[in-house]
């Protein structure tokens with residue numbers, strides 16, 4: 423029986439959210455999952471769902487507030503204690519606060535930078551210490567990271583920093599059996615408020631948005647091919663590249679015009 427659990431794990435952060443769950447289901451058939459999110463209740467329920475469908479899947483979880491260094495340390499100690507080895511890390515946890523910067527509090531700035539950026543860097547460094555001979559590191563960024571985005575400025579800056587960081591890391595890890603990909607999706611139909619925002623954006627929103635299952639499936643393929651950046655769907659590839667013929671100031675005025683109408687802080 424012991425050999426049955428002797429497998430390489432996929433660690434998924436933000437596993438209990440809309441995108442995270444899609445990755446969970448896309449990876450569950452492979453066998454060994456390590457899931458994290460803040461809520462123990464949600465993680466336990468998710469484990470139950472997985473085992474009902476895949477009774478042979480090895481599912482471990484650990485509740486962790488990724489913005490909290492000591493909570494991360496506790497999770498890392500638990501993983502070391504269990505002697506787990508990872509062949510894949512999927513950084514999904516993130517917070518999409520959207521409002522004028524002057525309406526932020528210091529706490530919100532720290533929270534968003536930590537969960538969107540610091541958490542992914544910390545998990546990545548940790549997983550590099552307990553990795554299988556081959557490792558895939560897949561990180562969910564956003565199309566918002568492609569250009570600076572007024573009224574979505576902190577989110578956009580953290581997502582763009584992810585691309586910068588992981589682009590460097592893949593060079594450092596070249597030849598070491600590590601594949602590194604950042605995915606830059608447009609809207610994804612997850613929480614009800616996000617689905618409402620996508621609908622509210624009309625044709626533009628619909629062209630850019632995808633279902634979480636699509637994002638998970640295509641992103642896993644992209645990291646398998648070791649793509650530096652993957653933008654799901656034709657429209658997202660188009661808006662990331664073609665408008666670059668316009669001066670940045672023009673693009674940002676257009677973005678500001680669209681985004682200033684929206685305000686969102688679900689966290």
Ligand SMILES: NC(=O)c1ccc[n+]([C@@H]2O[C@H](COP(=O)([O-])OP(=O)(O)OC[C@H]3O[C@@H](n4cnc5c(N)ncnc54)[C@H](OP(=O)(O)O)[C@@H]3O)[C@@H](O)[C@H]2O)c1
Nearest residue numbers: 436438439440441459460461487488515516564609610612
């Ligand atoms: N939905 C979109 O339109 C869209 C588009 C582009 C990119 N993305 C990116 O996709 C990712 C997931 O988005 P989603 O739509 O699935 O959002 P979601 O449903 O709100 O899920 C967010 C996940 O992050 C976890 N999380 C949040 N704060 C955390 C913290 N402090 N510590 C640990 N875990 C934390 C949440 O778990 P708990 O609440 O249980 O802690 C949850 O599992 C994010 O990185 C987001 O930026 C989303």
